[in-house]
Amino acid sequence: MLVGGEWREAASGETFSTEDPATGEKLADVASAGETDVDAAVAAARAAFEGPWSKVKPDERARLINKLADLIDANGDELALTETLDVGRPIQFSRFADVGGAVGQLRYQAGWATKLAGETLELSAPGEWLSYVLREPVGVCAQIVPWNFPLAMAAAKLGPALAAGCTVVLKPAEQTPLSTIRLVELALEAGFPEGVVNLVTGYGRTAGAALAAHMDVDKVAFTGSTVTGRAIIDASKTNFKRVSLELGGKSPTFIFADADLKKAIPAAAMGIFFNAGQVCAAGSRLFVAEEVADQVLEGIAGMAKMLRVGHTLDPETVIGPLVSAQQLERVTGYIESGRQEGARVLVGGERKEGPGWFVEPTVLVDTEATMRVRREEIFGPVLCATRFSSADDAERLARLGNETEFGLSASIWTRDIGMAHKLARRLRSGTIRINGSGGVDPALPLGGFKASGWGRENGKAGVEAYTELKAISVNLD
CATH class of the missing domain: 3.40.309.10 (Aldehyde Dehydrogenase; Chain A, domain 2)
Incomplete structure (x- = not known):
């Protein structure tokens, strides 16, 4: 796991295995996070959000996101093979659907870093006022990624959060963690400051639940089953954290x-x-x-x-x-x-x-x-x-x-x-x-009606979901 720029095992020493679905053979043992690990990752994300990351200008955020996209593209064959072995995706699709999808997502989202804007408003109150609305990053974001498209979905979540100025704790699905581990290695190589991108690997019932309920997480973004989505809504009540959910379908x-x-x-x-x-x-x-x-x-x-x-x-x-x-x-x-x-x-x-x-x-x-x-x-x-x-x-x-x-x-x-x-x-x-x-x-909003989720990912709506609005009024009289 990656916590504050440092690679570490689980505090408990526990691991779980991931396997090749085409053969049933074990691929690797992976650290299994518990509450202690989640606490450390969230603390690292908070320190980065309130510290060095808050001083990084929008154009620099865009440069770093684009650098990560370049590194994914350069390591595309390795990532495609990793995704194929861990997920069970035929190799002919992994290069364009997974690697190409991740690169496209990040390059699109990088453009939003310099284009998020507030507005000025005319008030009807007596007197003369200067009133404006700021769009600020929501803060520390827990991003829980599904097992069917782990690389592309991790990139699709990382991109808008980083463009908006948030910091992130990523948790891939326990069935398919390997490409996300490599993605986070590349994020370090791209030059993101320590703590901006953190990774905890583990089970949904432990690491995922701890993230969803954590008092210092400002937003949870989850893609997965409707059953788990309902559980995340319940867990988010601890501190009224923002929640976006992309859930099931029967299209x-x-x-x-x-x-x-x-x-x-x-x-x-x-x-x-x-x-x-x-x-x-x-x-x-x-x-x-x-x-x-x-x-x-x-x-x-x-x-x-x-x-x-x-x-x-x-x-x-x-x-x-x-x-x-x-x-x-x-x-x-x-x-x-x-x-x-x-x-x-x-x-x-x-x-x-x-x-x-x-x-x-x-x-x-x-x-x-x-x-x-x-x-x-x-x-x-x-x-x-x-x-x-x-x-x-x-x-x-x-x-x-x-x-x-x-x-x-x-x-x-x-x-x-x-x-x-x-x-x-x-x-x-x-x-x-x-x-x-x-x-x-990535330009089109993605999400659903009814039990298919809350909110939208991608497009303008997707990046704005990682922001809060702040209204400021100055009496000029």
């Missing part, structure tokens, strides 16, 4: 009869099968027009059979393993639940034989809104499909899209741009794509 994809199926079918398939479905915004529910349903489902099923499932270091592999044996049990349990509730397995549905935590890309059809597989986040390569009638209007389709507790993302495929906009306006989702797919762009 719908709508394919209309007039859609460009040559684009829509592969997009819908990769929208759920990429990263073995372990994506918060994965398009896990498919609503397809009756007229083209057979063609669409056959196309997606064909891709599920064709996509190579295998070891992550094989450059031909498209779908890697789930992150752990526990996740494999969860996903296969949901597939069995779907069967028992009446869904039909069109393709897949089984664990892949051999070492590692692999499950076949799966399409479930004849699903109903009451089924667990349609309501709950599976976080695996499992698509739940149902048909809709061309007579259904935007109101009816929006009800289908909004039927879960989540509201993170949605996709719409149609040439009827009027219908696309009507449906988009009625869907309670934070991100909606029309006739296109793609990854996260």
Whole structure:
């Protein structure tokens, strides 16, 4: 762990292991933080925030963030390999999705360091006043990173916090800590002052809980499950710390009869099968027009059979393993639940034989809104499909899209741009794509409605979430 510029083991001496999901073999032993370690990391972050970091000018913060981005790019092959081994991401995706994503995030966020601004206001009170509003850094931030995209998500959290002038205690998920450890090494190499970036590794129930409840943490930024998000909200009550949460999803994809199926079918398939479905915004529910349903489902099923499932270091592999044996049990349990509730397995549905935590890309059809597989986040390569009638209007389709507790993302495929906009306006989702797919762009706010979280990351809203407003009025009379 990194505390105030010093690498150290856990005070207790305890460790945990991380493994390669493709083989089940142990990769490394990692320090397991407890309250003592968290206290030390928060104290280091506080000292840096109130000391040297507060005197660093915005352009220098931008330079340091850009330097970190350059170092990630220069060490991209090593970081991609680390991410592939620890997360189970196929190597062909790790270089652009993880390394490229991290570099892009930091370079975008660096630009905000010199562009955060307050404002002056005219008051209606008697007399003559000079009134202005300052935007100041919120302070010490605990940033808890998920296991599915640890490098890119750590960078996406670090960038806006550092641009705003905050200091950070990072905690990667216990399943995938290795790339974040290397990222923090590079932050030291980039020249950030001691204590500005700190790292504690450990379990969510110990290190994560201690950070969320800590009285000297000003903000918690968390990406992960809705269950854990609720626990963080409860823990934040200790000192009313600011909280931003990017949580679960059960995102719908709508394919209309007039859609460009040559684009829509592969997009819908990769929208759920990429990263073995372990994506918060994965398009896990498919609503397809009756007229083209057979063609669409056959196309997606064909891709599920064709996509190579295998070891992550094989450059031909498209779908890697789930992150752990526990996740494999969860996903296969949901597939069995779907069967028992009446869904039909069109393709897949089984664990892949051999070492590692692999499950076949799966399409479930004849699903109903009451089924667990349609309501709950599976976080695996499992698509739940149902048909809709061309007579259904935007109101009816929006009800289908909004039927879960989540509201993170949605996709719409149609040439009827009027219908696309009507449906988009009625869907309670934070991100909606029309006739296109793609990854996260750092310029766009990311977050969701309902149980998909609080607040937004990325874009202007994301960096402003690391600031507080202070109103100052001077009586000039």
